[in-house]
Amino acid sequence: MAEDLARAAKKAKTNKDQLMHYVVENANYFVKKLGEIVAIDGVSAEPQRRPKLRQTAEWLKAHLETLGGNVKFAELGQQQIGGGVSIPLPPVVMAEFHSHPDKPTLCVYGHYDVQPASKSDGWDTEPFEMTDKDGKLYGRGTTDDKGPILAWMWAIRAFKDLNMDLPVNIKLMLEGMEESGSIGLEKLVETEASRHGGFLTDVDFICISDNYWIGDKKPCVTYGLRGNVYFFIHVKGCSMDLHSGVHGGAVHEPMTDVIHLLSRLISPSHEITIPGLAEMVEPLTADELERAGDMDFDVERYKNDVGLVGQRQLLHDQRENILMHRWRYPCLSIHGIQHAFAGEGTKTVIPGKVTGKFSIRIVPNMDPQRVGQVVCEYVRREFATLNSPNELVVEVSKAGMWWKSDTSNVNHLAAQQAQKDVYGVEPDLTREGGSIPITLTFQNATGKNVVLLPLGACDDGAHSQNEKINRSNYINGVKVMICYLMNLGTV
Amino acid sequence: MAEDLARAAKKAKTNKDQLMHYVVENANYFVKKLGEIVAIDGVSAEPQRRPKLRQTAEWLKAHLETLGGNVKFAELGQQQIGGGVSIPLPPVVMAEFHSHPDKPTLCVYGHYDVQPASKSDGWDTEPFEMTDKDGKLYGRGTTDDKGPILAWMWAIRAFKDLNMDLPVNIKLMLEGMEESGSIGLEKLVETEASRHGGFLTDVDFICISDNYWIGDKKPCVTYGLRGNVYFFIHVKGCSMDLHSGVHGGAVHEPMTDVIHLLSRLISPSHEITIPGLAEMVEPLTADELERAGDMDFDVERYKNDVGLVGQRQLLHDQRENILMHRWRYPCLSIHGIQHAFAGEGTKTVIPGKVTGKFSIRIVPNMDPQRVGQVVCEYVRREFATLNSPNELVVEVSKAGMWWKSDTSNVNHLAAQQAQKDVYGVEPDLTREGGSIPITLTFQNATGKNVVLLPLGACDDGAHSQNEKINRSNYINGVKVMICYLMNLGTV
Ligand SMILES: [Zn+2]
Ligand SMILES: [Zn+2]
Ligand SMILES: [Zn+2]
Ligand SMILES: [Zn+2]
Numbered sequence: 001m002a003e004d005l006a007r008a009a010k011k012a013k014t015n016k017d018q019l020m021h022y023v024v025e026n027a028n029y030f031v032k033k034l035g036e037i038v039a040i041d042g043v044s045a046e047p048q049r050r051p052k053l054r055q056t057a058e059w060l061k062a063h064l065e066t067l068g069g070n071v072k073f074a075e076l077g078q079q080q081i082g083g084g085v086s087i088p089l090p091p092v093v094m095a096e097f098h099s100h101p102d103k104p105t106l107c108v109y110g111h112y113d114v115q116p117a118s119k120s121d122g123w124d125t126e127p128f129e130m131t132d133k134d135g136k137l138y139g140r141g142t143t144d145d146k147g148p149i150l151a152w153m154w155a156i157r158a159f160k161d162l163n164m165d166l167p168v169n170i171k172l173m174l175e176g177m178e179e180s181g182s183i184g185l186e187k188l189v190e191t192e193a194s195r196h197g198g199f200l201t202d203v204d205f206i207c208i209s210d211n212y213w214i215g216d217k218k219p220c221v222t223y224g225l226r227g228n229v230y231f232f233i234h235v236k237g238c239s240m241d242l243h244s245g246v247h248g249g250a251v252h253e254p255m256t257d258v259i260h261l262l263s264r265l266i267s268p269s270h271e272i273t274i275p276g277l278a279e280m281v282e283p284l285t286a287d288e289l290e291r292a293g294d295m296d297f298d299v300e301r302y303k304n305d306v307g308l309v310g311q312r313q314l315l316h317d318q319r320e321n322i323l324m325h326r327w328r329y330p331c332l333s334i335h336g337i338q339h340a341f342a343g344e345g346t347k348t349v350i351p352g353k354v355t356g357k358f359s360i361r362i363v364p365n366m367d368p369q370r371v372g373q374v375v376c377e378y379v380r381r382e383f384a385t386l387n388s389p390n391e392l393v394v395e396v397s398k399a400g401m402w403w404k405s406d407t408s409n410v411n412h413l414a415a416q417q418a419q420k421d422v423y424g425v426e427p428d429l430t431r432e433g434g435s436i437p438i439t440l441t442f443q444n445a446t447g448k449n450v451v452l453l454p455l456g457a458c459d460d461g462a463h464s465q466n467e468k469i470n471r472s473n474y475i476n477g478v479k480v481m482i483c484y485l486m487n488l489g490t491v
Numbered sequence: 492m493a494e495d496l497a498r499a500a501k502k503a504k505t506n507k508d509q510l511m512h513y514v515v516e517n518a519n520y521f522v523k524k525l526g527e528i529v530a531i532d533g534v535s536a537e538p539q540r541r542p543k544l545r546q547t548a549e550w551l552k553a554h555l556e557t558l559g560g561n562v563k564f565a566e567l568g569q570q571q572i573g574g575g576v577s578i579p580l581p582p583v584v585m586a587e588f589h590s591h592p593d594k595p596t597l598c599v600y601g602h603y604d605v606q607p608a609s610k611s612d613g614w615d616t617e618p619f620e621m622t623d624k625d626g627k628l629y630g631r632g633t634t635d636d637k638g639p640i641l642a643w644m645w646a647i648r649a650f651k652d653l654n655m656d657l658p659v660n661i662k663l664m665l666e667g668m669e670e671s672g673s674i675g676l677e678k679l680v681e682t683e684a685s686r687h688g689g690f691l692t693d694v695d696f697i698c699i700s701d702n703y704w705i706g707d708k709k710p711c712v713t714y715g716l717r718g719n720v721y722f723f724i725h726v727k728g729c730s731m732d733l734h735s736g737v738h739g740g741a742v743h744e745p746m747t748d749v750i751h752l753l754s755r756l757i758s759p760s761h762e763i764t765i766p767g768l769a770e771m772v773e774p775l776t777a778d779e780l781e782r783a784g785d786m787d788f789d790v791e792r793y794k795n796d797v798g799l800v801g802q803r804q805l806l807h808d809q810r811e812n813i814l815m816h817r818w819r820y821p822c823l824s825i826h827g828i829q830h831a832f833a834g835e836g837t838k839t840v841i842p843g844k845v846t847g848k849f850s851i852r853i854v855p856n857m858d859p860q861r862v863g864q865v866v867c868e869y870v871r872r873e874f875a876t877l878n879s880p881n882e883l884v885v886e887v888s889k890a891g892m893w894w895k896s897d898t899s900n901v902n903h904l905a906a907q908q909a910q911k912d913v914y915g916v917e918p919d920l921t922r923e924g925g926s927i928p929i930t931l932t933f934q935n936a937t938g939k940n941v942v943l944l945p946l947g948a949c950d951d952g953a954h955s956q957n958e959k960i961n962r963s964n965y966i967n968g969v970k971v972m973i974c975y976l977m978n979l980g981t982v
Binding site: 226228230237238239240242243244245246247248249250251252253255256257259260262263266268269270302306307308313314315316322325326329330331332333334335336337338340341342343344345346347348349350351352357359361385386387388389390397398432433434435 | 717719721729730731733734735736737738740742743744750751753754757759760761793797798799804805806807816817820821822823824825826827828829832833834835836837838839841842843848850852876877878879880881888889923924925
């Protein structure tokens with residue numbers, strides 16, 4: 001029995017060595033193929049490029065079938081873009097690689113649409129012609145999210161070409177609308193997870209590779225995201241805009257109310273001044289803080305990335321405090337004011353009605369509904385103290401839940417170990433400040449664990465000019481995914 | 492000698508009776524002609540209608556020459572409208588009616604361009620086809636400012652047709668760009684007032700008929716206008732806009748600073764909270780307040796006009812307090828915020844830099860420069876208390892002086908008496924809350940007294956749908972102008 005185990009471990013090691021070797025051997029091919037898919041410029045935000053998205057989906061289908069996948073398109077129908085015009089939605093590519101009924105099933109999500117880009121936006125190279133320079137692969141979609149999608153494909157290809165069984169069954173769901181609101185995806189996921197014989201009914205684990213390391217040296221595995229509750233404060237005074245010369249001094253201006261209300265949401269030093277929210281936040285542990293202090297996060301580089309110059313421009317100085325305030329604590333941002341004068345130059349207008357907009361990023365254990373209620377009640381109470389004759393309507397426009405997973409779940413352990421297998425260091429266990437709504441959609445629809453497994457580095461510039469993925473991150477990414485599949489297979 | 496005076500007075504009375512009779516006799520012709528000029532739809536804001544403005548100017552020139560005027564066009568050249576495109580500016584029509592070198596010279600200002608209008612904006616009739624209905628003359632420009640311009644012409648015509656000498660020399664300056672910033676006019680006025688033999692060098696009085704009664708029963712003569720100082724508060728944080736999910740909680744947001752600064756300019760009950768301004772205001776006299784209490788100003792109608800519903804929607808209840816706060820006291824309006832999110836829906840942005848915009852209406856004896864300085868210093872002081880790492884720039888974007896004339900100046904007395912001659916009541920002596928910059932331009936360039944002599948009623952809707960002038964206001968307006976000229980002639 002001990003011998004059997006030893007033999008199995010040895011075989012796994014040999015297999016793994018062979019697989020790793022295969023990746024290195026085929027690296028140039030992987031890079032060439034990334035260039036090929038980058039060149040198909042499917043941008044979901046640009047209606048005229050919808051055919052390119054379908055072409056990307058066809059490219060994926062052909063390649064996935066070559067790898068032995070059973071590929072289907074889930075068609076999502078038409079999208080109304082206003083003025084009675086509708087355009088076709090790109091299909092969701094659903095590919096199944098069946099290994100054995102006794103093995104667990106992994107669902108992989110990715111997206112093949114990209115952000116808009118043109119050289120005139122300030123790119124140094126053509127965004128849709130991949131450029132391999134100084135160990136970096138430049139091009140729109142290289143890191144978000146075509147590189148990671150292809151890394152999954154090459155991981156599968158490695159097992160196939162080496163005549164090894166896949167350690168788990170794999171189901172890929174690749175959408176073409178992520179950068180434009182993932183229209184139709186939530187419904188599809190819910191349907192496929194619930195209908196008899198649905199694509200997702202037998203899924204055991206979910207993995208999404210669509211975020212980034214927090215540095216450029218150490219890999220990460222991500223287990224948390226903040227949610228967001230977005231508020232509108234509408235104040236209505238007169239039924240029309242008035243001239244501030246003719247009427248200023250006579251009317252109670254809605255703008256005055258909105259400015260005062262907004263000023264009561266947050267202190268000048270950026271503390272949220274709405275009572276009842278701080279109590280909802282899960283207390284920070286000493287351990288969390290200590291781990292954050294050790295992470296591969298460069299404060300100076302971060303300041304540089306957000307375009308801050310000079311001294312004390314961030315709200316917090318220490319690495320761990322910055323990270324905790326980006327991931328672990330709620331924050332409130334005032335986004336702007338609608339229906340007031342927002343143009344160039346001067347306009348002497350008293351807006352008749354205005355809408356102040358702000359949102360609160362929420363974290364465990366804040367309940368979005370409760371946050372919405374507490375904030376709306378607070379705004380109404382404060383408005384009452386203004387003694388304004390104007391009409392107030394305060395509403396929650398959107399409420400998105402936070403997500404937090406268990407870092408000791410087998411799915412997470414498999415991902416963490418995979419990063420360590422490849423990079424030789426313990427990965428940083430990170431959270432993110434923003435939302436990736438699809439994470440919760442998959443978790444809620446399937447009831448299964450989700451892990452976020454980033455491949456790219458912090459400076460990849462996913463939505464910016466000169467987006468890139470480091471060649472090493474891409475190639476190592478294939479290795480990470482192979483190891484992750486192997487680790488999952490031993491669960 | 493006493494006999495001579497008596498004879499002169501009698502002659503004046505007979506003349507006046509004849510002139511008044513003439514106006515009544517020719518009323519239909521005056522109305523017909525107003526319809527004719529309304530039909531030439533010259534809108535200064537619409538480049539494609541520039542030829543119509545020139546056509547209006549030609550129409551005026553032809554008619555003024557028929558009345559014996561010496562008419563010239565002052566050409567103002569081209570207007571740059573962006574994209575390297577330029578369009579011709581409409582000419583200023585300068586017409587001289589010389590009576591006698593010993594008589595005083597009156598300068599009359601008016602404008603022949605109108606606001607944009609189309610039936611689809613909600614007009615009940617075609618805006619550029621005058622409709623005579625229920626004693627009202629509907630059409631764009633009927634009251635602003637074609638009606639008043641024509642009233643001047645018919646006043647001159649009356650003297651001519653009755654073979655009477657004009658009581659004063661008259662110089663008309665009629666521009667075609669008033670509704671679009673009076674481009675080029677200030678320079679022209681300054682030149683004509685200063686150059687040797689300039690059109691305005693020998694002017695003794697100035698009269699402008701381009702505002703309205705404050706009610707619909709009693710005529711007014713206007714002697715004051717508020718000025719305006721317009722401020723920009725620029726706060727710059729990051730060199731780019733940031734995603735509020737990814738970075739919220741880490742950066743000190745410029746929007747937070749601007750909201751706090753704006754909230755410190757004005758109390759919820761609309762008192763200006765900037766120290767040092769109230770002291771600059773000329774104290775209100777009991778007499779002023781009492782006169783305001785007697786004016787033809789209907790509070791309920793006013794509330795209705797500004798689209799207020801229900802109770803206590805105005806800042807003040809009493810007629811006199813409302814009027815005083817519109818004319819006599821400074822006020823502060825927050826107009827909006829630039830560079831933040833001002834669109835529909837939700838956007839999770841942290842604007843990297845924002846500009847808050849507000850302006851203060853100023854009154855005697857506030858010095859615009861001093862107001863600018865006091866306010867900028869206050870904003871800087873308040874910003875210092877915010878302890879913000881962001882950059883603040885506060886600037887005065889525009890500073891326009893208030894205007895106040897002496898109601899006992901002979902020019903004003905002549906105008907007041909003219910209203911009384913025609914309507915049989917003492918006119919209300921009013922001010923306005925807004926600015927009419929041309930008033931100060933004429934006063935400063937010539938050093939002479941200006942009076943504002945409104946013909947139309949408060950409900951004429953100058954810039955709104957269904958603009959009209961009451962037929963009676965228009966025809967009586969001709970009489971008022973005749974009486975004004977006669978009164979000026981006896982100075
Ligand atoms: Zn992505
Ligand atoms: Zn993206
Ligand atoms: Zn006007
Ligand atoms: Zn006007």
